[in-house]
Amino acid sequence: MKRKLVIIVFLCLVVVVQVLAQKNCGTKDFVESTFEEMSDQKGIIEKGNSALALKLKLALLPPVINIPVWVHVLYHPDSAAQKISEQLIQEQIDELNRDFNKQNADIGQVPLPFRKLEADCGIHFKLAHAPDYVKTQKRVFMLKPNDGSDTYNRSEESIKFKDCGGADGVADTRYLNIWIGNITDGKPLQLLGYGTYPGHQDAFDGVVIYYKAIGPNADKSAWNRGRTLTHEVGHWLNLRHLWGDSECGDDGIFDTPRQAGPNQGSPKFSHFTCPGQAYGDLFMDYMDQVDDSAMLMFTDGQRDWMRSNFIESGGRSSFLLQSAFNLASALAGRNDQHTPVVTNLHDAQSSAQGDFAGKKITWTAVKAATQYKVLINLLGSSRQKESISKTATVKLNHLKPGSLYQISIQTVTVDGKLSSPSTPYLFQATKQ
Numbered sequence: 331m332k333r334k335l336v337i338i339v340f341l342c343l344v345v346v347v348q349v350l351a352q353k354n355c356g357t358k359d360f361v362e363s364t365f366e367e368m369s370d371q372k373g374i375i376e377k378g379n380s381a382l383a384l385k386l387k388l389a390l391l392p393p394v395i396n397i398p399v400w401v402h403v404l405y406h407p408d409s410a411a412q413k414i415s416e417q418l419i420q421e422q423i424d425e426l427n428r429d430f431n432k433q434n435a436d437i438g439q440v441p442l443p444f445r446k447l448e449a450d451c452g453i454h455f456k457l458a459h460a461p462d463y464v465k466t467q468k469r470v471f472m473l474k475p476n477d478g479s480d481t482y483n484r485s486e487e488s489i490k491f492k493d494c495g496g497a498d499g500v501a502d503t504r505y506l507n508i509w510i511g512n513i514t515d516g517k518p519l520q521l522l523g524y525g526t527y528p529g530h531q532d533a534f535d536g537v538v539i540y541y542k543a544i545g546p547n548a549d550k551s552a553w554n555r556g557r558t559l560t561h562e563v564g565h566w567l568n569l570r571h572l573w574g575d576s577e578c579g580d581d582g583i584f585d586t587p588r589q590a591g592p593n594q595g596s597p598k599f600s601h602f603t604c605p606g607q608a609y610g611d612l613f614m615d616y617m618d619q620v621d622d623s624a625m626l627m628f629t630d631g632q633r634d635w636m637r638s639n640f641i642e643s644g645g646r647s648s649f650l651l652q653s654a655f656n657l658a659s660a661l662a663g664r665n666d667q668h669t670p671v672v673t674n675l676h677d678a679q680s681s682a683q684g685d686f687a688g689k690k691i692t693w694t695a696v697k698a699a700t701q702y703k704v705l706i707n708l709l710g711s712s713r714q715k716e717s718i719s720k721t722a723t724v725k726l727n728h729l730k731p732g733s734l735y736q737i738s739i740q741t742v743t744v745d746g747k748l749s750s751p752s753t754p755y756l757f758q759a760t761k762q
């Protein structure tokens with residue numbers, strides 16, 4: 331009898347230790363269940379952007395992209411711990427910003443061979459409003475949880491809907507919604523969080539985090555530094571897990587080595603799980619599942635992949651196209667009143683000799699214009715050609731076939747003043 335008791339106690343301890351030492355991110359299951367609905371989730375690169383064209387578009391993004399955040403805290407009246415303080419939420423957002431902008435104090439722990447990959451992603455998060463505290467009588471509102479507990483079940487997504495005992499997200503594509511609560515996926519391992527990829531339905535869009543994983547906090551658990559949120563926001567910006575959610579799979583990022591599956595705990599460099607990798611797993615990346623204290627960086631490839639969401643037609647482009655915050659900073663101090671907008675670019679007629687003839691570009695006529703200044707850059711070089719046009723159209727000659735160009739137009743007004751340049755227009759010169 332005594333022996334049996336010892337075994338039972340031991341088994342309980344094993345379960346507890348496992349729960350504390352392992353991480354459970356629900357985004358993979360989420361992808362599998364919703365993959366077919368989400369045509370956008372593979373990223374902008376597969377939508378006809380060549381690698382070079384994408385690079386150029388990325389170069390034109392603001393150095394810092396601002397994401398306004400709306401936080402919903404769902405707490406049960408019996409649980410003081412679930413009512414995460416505003417101060418802790420702010421500390422969590424600060425941690426998120428440090429991680430995304432390579433300002434985390436532990437970045438120095440990255441092993442030498444991986445240091446050249448460390449990225450400052452230039453993405454900044456800011457609480458748009460005071461956190462929204464939703465006192466919830468979960469027992470009353472709960473649907474039918476499959477584990478019988480007093481929690482928000484991920485498969486029901488009840489945390490995201492008021493009618494199900496949660497809180498409706500802010501239905502505005504200019505905000506990142508973050509829900510914090512007592513979540514579960516019915517498995518023994520505590521679910522720490524999950525996020526939606528770009529392209530998901532607006533009402534579900536955002537990130538959900540287990541309330542104890544909000545940090546940094548004094549907890550001794552593997553998730554005490556607030557990096558669950560860093561990881562889940564990575565998903566929200568279209569990053570996959572490093573192992574591509576399959577054995578030695580591909581996450582689509584050029585500079586992250588393949589690895590067999592999720593790493594747990596705090597691995598020691600070098601740690602090899604797939605053949606053919608020079609330095610082994612990049613287990614210190616935020617998109618692995620190691621302890622918070624062991625995850626330290628995003629890579630350049632992940633940065634570009636995340637930022638590609640913000641270019642025109644990208645999954646998160648609404649943040650740049652619609653955000654008053656970004657718009658205000660972009661427009662600050664500019665003389666935009668007379669800035670033209672490029673409306674059309676098309677192939678000019680072929681010359682009689684059949685030589686390369688160039689393109690014709692048209693822009694909106696500005697009343698106050700006496701003439702326009704046309705600025706043409708050959709991308710990849712510092713060469714800039716300027717020409718003057720009296721009309722709102724110009725034929726571009728002597729372009730190098732196959733090369734990429736950026737063009738922008740400025741209005742010269744009666745008093746000789748120049749407007750701000752139009753939004754740069756990118757195109758490739760083709761042979762006629």
Ligand SMILES: [Zn+2]
Pocket residue numbers: 355356357358561565571
């Ligand atoms: Zn994940």
